[in-house]
Amino acid sequence: MTNEELLAISEKEQELQQQVRYRIMVCSSTGCLSSRSDEILAALEAEVKQRGLENEVLVKKVGCLGLCAAGPIVSIQPDGILYKEMTPEDVPAILDRLGGEPLEEKRIDTHQPFFTRQKKNALENAGVVDPERIEDYIATGGYAALIKVLTEFSPSEVIQEVQKSGLRGRGGAGYPTGLKWSTVAKAEGEQKFVVCNADEGDPGAFMDRSILESDPHRVLEGMIIAAYAVGANQGYVYVRAEYPLAVKRFRTAIRQAEKMGFLGQNICGTPFSFKVDVRLGAGAFVCGEETALLQSVEGNRGMPRLRPPYPAQSGLFGKPTLVNNVETYANIPAILRNGGEWFAQTGTEKSKGTKVFALTGKVKNTGLIEVPMGITLREIVYDIGGGVPDGRKFKAVQTGGPSGGCIPEELLDTPVDYESLKALGSMMGSGGMIVIDDRSDMIDVARYFMEFSMEESCGKCVPCRVGTVQLYNLLGKFQRREATEEDLKTLEELCDLVRSASLCGLGQAAPNPILSTLKYFREEYLAKIRKSTPVEEA
Amino acid sequence: MVATTRKVNPPDGDRRWKIVEATMRRHGYASTALIETLHSIQETFGFVSREALNYVAESLNIPPAKVFGVATFYNLFNLNPVGEHVFSLCTGTACYVKGAGEIVDFMKEEFGLEPGQTTPDGKLTFMVARCVGACGLAPVMILDGEVVGKLGVEEMKAKIREWVNHDK
Numbered sequence: 001m002t003n004e005e006l007l008a009i010s011e012k013e014q015e016l017q018q019q020v021r022y023r024i025m026v027c028s029s030t031g032c033l034s035s036r037s038d039e040i041l042a043a044l045e046a047e048v049k050q051r052g053l054e055n056e057v058l059v060k061k062v063g064c065l066g067l068c069a070a071g072p073i074v075s076i077q078p079d080g081i082l083y084k085e086m087t088p089e090d091v092p093a094i095l096d097r098l099g100g101e102p103l104e105e106k107r108i109d110t111h112q113p114f115f116t117r118q119k120k121n122a123l124e125n126a127g128v129v130d131p132e133r134i135e136d137y138i139a140t141g142g143y144a145a146l147i148k149v150l151t152e153f154s155p156s157e158v159i160q161e162v163q164k165s166g167l168r169g170r171g172g173a174g175y176p177t178g179l180k181w182s183t184v185a186k187a188e189g190e191q192k193f194v195v196c197n198a199d200e201g202d203p204g205a206f207m208d209r210s211i212l213e214s215d216p217h218r219v220l221e222g223m224i225i226a227a228y229a230v231g232a233n234q235g236y237v238y239v240r241a242e243y244p245l246a247v248k249r250f251r252t253a254i255r256q257a258e259k260m261g262f263l264g265q266n267i268c269g270t271p272f273s274f275k276v277d278v279r280l281g282a283g284a285f286v287c288g289e290e291t292a293l294l295q296s297v298e299g300n301r302g303m304p305r306l307r308p309p310y311p312a313q314s315g316l317f318g319k320p321t322l323v324n325n326v327e328t329y330a331n332i333p334a335i336l337r338n339g340g341e342w343f344a345q346t347g348t349e350k351s352k353g354t355k356v357f358a359l360t361g362k363v364k365n366t367g368l369i370e371v372p373m374g375i376t377l378r379e380i381v382y383d384i385g386g387g388v389p390d391g392r393k394f395k396a397v398q399t400g401g402p403s404g405g406c407i408p409e410e411l412l413d414t415p416v417d418y419e420s421l422k423a424l425g426s427m428m429g430s431g432g433m434i435v436i437d438d439r440s441d442m443i444d445v446a447r448y449f450m451e452f453s454m455e456e457s458c459g460k461c462v463p464c465r466v467g468t469v470q471l472y473n474l475l476g477k478f479q480r481r482e483a484t485e486e487d488l489k490t491l492e493e494l495c496d497l498v499r500s501a502s503l504c505g506l507g508q509a510a511p512n513p514i515l516s517t518l519k520y521f522r523e524e525y526l527a528k529i530r531k532s533t534p535v536e537e538a
Numbered sequence: 539m540v541a542t543t544r545k546v547n548p549p550d551g552d553r554r555w556k557i558v559e560a561t562m563r564r565h566g567y568a569s570t571a572l573i574e575t576l577h578s579i580q581e582t583f584g585f586v587s588r589e590a591l592n593y594v595a596e597s598l599n600i601p602p603a604k605v606f607g608v609a610t611f612y613n614l615f616n617l618n619p620v621g622e623h624v625f626s627l628c629t630g631t632a633c634y635v636k637g638a639g640e641i642v643d644f645m646k647e648e649f650g651l652e653p654g655q656t657t658p659d660g661k662l663t664f665m666v667a668r669c670v671g672a673c674g675l676a677p678v679m680i681l682d683g684e685v686v687g688k689l690g691v692e693e694m695k696a697k698i699r700e701w702v703n704h705d706k
Contacts, residue, residue, distance in 0.1 A: 031674045034685030068674025203630030206671035241577065241614055242670055280577050282612030285668065299572035300604075301611040360632035360673040367674050398631065432673075434631045448634055452668070458611075 001261045001268045003147050006138060013139035020058040022098055023077040024048075027127065028061035029213050030206075030245055036088075037072035043088035044074075047095055057098070060136075063214020065127035066118075068367040070108055075127065082108040113383040114365045119346065121354045122170075122330040123370045126214035131249050134256040137217040143262055145336035146221050149228060150270045153336075158229040159185060162332070164340025166352035171197055171288075171325030172400065172429040173505075174351070174418035180322065183312040184230040187320035192232040194274075195316065195323045196223055197293055198239035198246070201285035202401030203452065205432030207356040208326035210368050212239065212246035215330070216253035220276065222329030224262060225336060227274045230322050235276040238293050242283065251278055285402075285456035288430075289504045290315075290323040292458065303458045304504035325430065327356055347373035351417035361398075361434035364389045371416070378412035381435055392437040396520070400429025402449045402456075403509030405516025406442065425516040427509070442521040443528065447475040449513035453506065464507030467498035471514060478528045485529060492518065546597045549589035554582045558590075562597055569600050572608055576615055585616040613668070621656040621663035623682055625698065630669030632676035637691040641679070642666070644695055649702075662702060 017023060026032075026041040044059045065073045070084035074094070083094060083106045090106060097103050120126075129136040137143070149158055163178030184192060196219065200208040212219060223235050239247055254276055257263045265273045279297050286292045287302035294316045296302035315321025331353060335343045344352045351373040357380065360366045364386030371380065381387065381397055388394045396406040405426035407414070414420050418428050436445065454468040474491050477483040495511035495518075502508045518525060548555035561578035565571030572594065579590045586609055595602040609615045625645070629638050645651045651664040672678050675687025679694060681701050689697060 030670075030672050030685070031687075034672060034675060034678075034687060068672075071674070200671065201668065203634075203669035204632045204673050205669070206673050209671040240671075242667065280574065281614075282573055282577065283614035283668070284612050296573065297570075299568075299570040299574075299608070301608050358673055360676055361635050366632075366676070401631070432631070434635060434673075436635055440635055445635075448631070448639075456668075 001143075001147070003144070003151070006143060006147055009135055010138050010141070013135045017058060017139065019055070021056045022079075023058045023060065024094075025060055025062040025065075025075040025077065025127065027063070027065045027071060027073045027075075028131075029064035029210060030243075031064070031068040032071040032073060033245070035072045037086070039088045040072055040074065040086050040091065043091040044095075047091050051095065053095070057095075060130045061132070062128060063126040063131050064123075064210045064368055066123075066367045066369065067108065067114060067365060069365055073108070076102075080110060082110055084108045112386075114367075114369070114386065117375070117379065117384050118370055119354050119372045120370045121334055121343075121346075122211060122218075122327050122356055123214070123368070124334065125218060126210065126368075129215060131214055131216055132252050134217060134253070134260060137215070141337060142217055142333070143221055145333040146224055146262060147268055149225050149336055150268050150272060155185060155229045155231060158225060158336065161336060161340045162229070165335045165343035166340075166347075167328065167331055167335065167343065168351065168418065169325060170327035170331070170355065170430070172403070172427060172431075174428060177324065177328055180312060180324070181226065181229050183310075184232075184320050184322040187313055189320050191234070191317075191319045192230060193316045193319055193321040194223055194227045194230065194232040194235040195294070195297070195321055196235070196237040196326060196329055197288065197290065197323055198237055198243075198326045199281045199288045199293060200240060200243075200326070200430060201288045201456075202403075202430050202432045204358065204360055204398070204434045205401060205430050206358045207368065207431045209240075209243045209246050210358075211326050211330050211356070212243070212250055216246075216250045217257065218333055219250070219326055219329045220253050220257055221262075222332035223276060224257075224267070224274055225332050226322060226324065226329065228272050230320075232322065233273055233275070235274060236279050236297050236316070237276060238279045238281060238287070238297055240283075241280040247278060247280065254278070284458070285452070286458045286504070286506050289506060292504065293323065294321065301458070303460045304506075306503065327431070348415065348417045350419060355416065355428070355431060357431045357433045359385050359433050359435070362388050362392065362437040363435040373417050374415045376413050376415055377407060380416070380433065381412065385435065388435065388437050392439065394435065395438045395440060396436045396442070396445075398426075398434040398436060398445070398513075399432065400427040400512070401432050402452045403427060403505065403512055404429045404432075405512045406436065406445065406520060407516070408520040411520075425512065425519055427512070442517040442524050443475055443478050446513045446517045447472065447479065450475055450510070453510035457506065457510075461501075461503040461507060463498050463501040464503065464510065467494060467502070467507070468510050470494055471498065471511065475514070478525060481528050481530060483525075483529050488525060488529065546593065549587075549593050555593075557582045558593075562594075567598055569598050572598060572600060572605065573612070576609055576612075580615055585619045587617075618656075619660075620665075622661050623702070624663045624665060624680075625701075626665040626667050626670075626680040627653075628670045628672070628676070628678040628680070629666045630673060630676070630678075632673035633669075633678055636677045637694075638677045640691050641677070641694055641698075644698075648695075648699075
């Protein structure tokens, strides 16, 4: 595949799409599919055929359109109309209205902050391209970055560009991506691996699923560029088996890319060769930790090990391995296409670019959003999210999953970036954001996360295996109002111990939900401490 | 290549073992194919039996203890057959704050089932999933593979009753 050939495919595809007067896009992501968007797609196709509109109207399935709360969503282009809560019965009506006055009762106002305050990069093509057609991805400029890199850039120039962008790992820890790439590139060894971490186990997070379902080629292109930069010839995507649609679409993408020569031997006529395989996770949260993930790819129990050595030196099968998250790879093609400086224009000084969040819980507009770093939590919850529904009061927003913490109302003006969230005792995490209203008890919330960490602990190290159980039991004492002052002290000491003595990130972060609720909602703990000594003990 | 091509016979004459066999062959009978093979067994038979574990151990030349260790480490593998109908409840955070916990209590009261259990008549299995990633629809439940979301707790209960009684 040469650049000219790629352009030819792109032009042909664009022509095909411009021949028609209207493009009707139906969201076919897990969220909308479970609200029967497949039936809407079928009804649209049938109705268009019946009316003989095939040459005027193109019906296509696309990835996530973002506003999951209003699904199933249908978008009409070029008019830019979005319809919510569609049913197959609405199909004739929307076809009748094509080019005329839209169906007001089903219309979503696209001028509301939910749409206008976002800035898309990783999700640029979500809801625009058909995730199962490589030609559609190419028509939006897909794989152009790869060809440019392979023909014009040396591996070290690619890394320089990524370093210039200031991109940091989107899995949550925020390690500089360019630095990680250069470490793997410098590591000695004939055989190197590139791994995509798509084991999104955080409850309340679905960014990676959505990216893989909506735009799998973008992630794949990012991985191939990474492989070229670090000198790897084999890649693995480790994805949760709980995401069957994402798995299916990614596998399709791999086959299509192989057929077009973007994967395999001598990619695009250059000496560079690279292969990608899918590995399924099997329901273990700890496998999101990179050393555990690599164990799992090797067919073992996913137990983390001490670092160093880091996977960059000794990873999969003991070889240098680059591990990055789905969203990190999804950011790569645009960085190489537009340059690192372009990417660095967005965001804050230390956190560049945009971040995808899964906004859920007690908030009006639940769904998937991508916002520039530095936006405040208040803007996310109130402007984009539309605030708390049912006239309830906002209590906290939980970020970062079981490793994160709860942030109260008074700190909502904090800008969203890696350092600020960490300073609040929470973390960016992979990007789950769950809004909690005044009906939730914060000890319950903390205990919920502790139950999760306890059950998901791999059991390898004692502080995590035993500590999480004890923390869970202690919180139970508070819930039953049996706790004493002494228990509060123990709780705090134990949190500190588990945090400092655990082997991997799961254990080290497990106490965060307790620590952050103790910090911001301490009165709830105090209110549950037993006031008087029970009669039998007195 | 020499040691890995020895032929191990499947536990019984069930033709579905061919699918499992094909998975192992595709990975060159390498020990790293263990998890992929377990997935293949579960997809084919619905659960991973003791016999299947031994068969995999022998075929891939891995100690049975390790195979058992891996199969039990991951939540996704069922070592017991599941019921005719499977009810899975998402207990992710978004579902939790929207009342999934009450449904766990309901399953206990109404059907006597704790997560992971099957009714004695083998009709219904109750499972919990740690977030299926459809948080925008929270609370989410999966009735025989069909994702149902955006219901209130009482509506969920009604839907579960209706679904369970459907083929009575």
